[in-house]
Amino acid sequence: MKPSEKQFFENTIHSLDVNTKIRLAEQSQFLDILLNDESSYVREAVARQKYRLDVLMYDDDEDVRAVVAELGYGLSVLINDKSEFVRLTAQKRLN
Numbered sequence: 001m002k003p004s005e006k007q008f009f010e011n012t013i014h015s016l017d018v019n020t021k022i023r024l025a026e027q028s029q030f031l032d033i034l035l036n037d038e039s040s041y042v043r044e045a046v047a048r049q050k051y052r053l054d055v056l057m058y059d060d061d062e063d064v065r066a067v068v069a070e071l072g073y074g075l076s077v078l079i080n081d082k083s084e085f086v087r088l089t090a091q092k093r094l095n
Contacts, residue, residue: 018042025049040064047071062086069093 013021013033018041025034025045034046040061047056047067057074059065062083069078069089078090 014038021045 010033013024013030014037016024018039021034021037021039021042022045024030025042026049028049028051031046031049031051034042035052035055037043037046040059040063043056043059043061043064044067047053047059047064048071050071050073053068053071053073056064057068057078059068062081062085065078065081065083065086066089068074069081069086070093072093075090075094078086079094081087081090
């Protein structure tokens with residue numbers, strides 16, 4: 001795929017509505033594109049597929065980080081998260 005085709009394809013995916021992107025993520029499709037979606041709901045769906053948890057554990061949105069903690073990934077980092085919600089989720093997973 002040429003770079004211009006790739007950019008067109010990514011733009012097409014990003015222009016879809018949030019629910020469609022969530023369904024794509026739930027089907028493990030286009031996760032590499034959806035990983036950086038502007039919607040935290042989409043990124044949560046990506047995390048639930050256990051895709052790139054190493055990246056998503058540092059997401060700006062606490063709900064995304066909490067999903068990563070629920071999955072048991074990065075608990076040694078997330079137990080000290082700035083968000084109490086994430087810390088509690090990590091602690092619950094550790095117990």
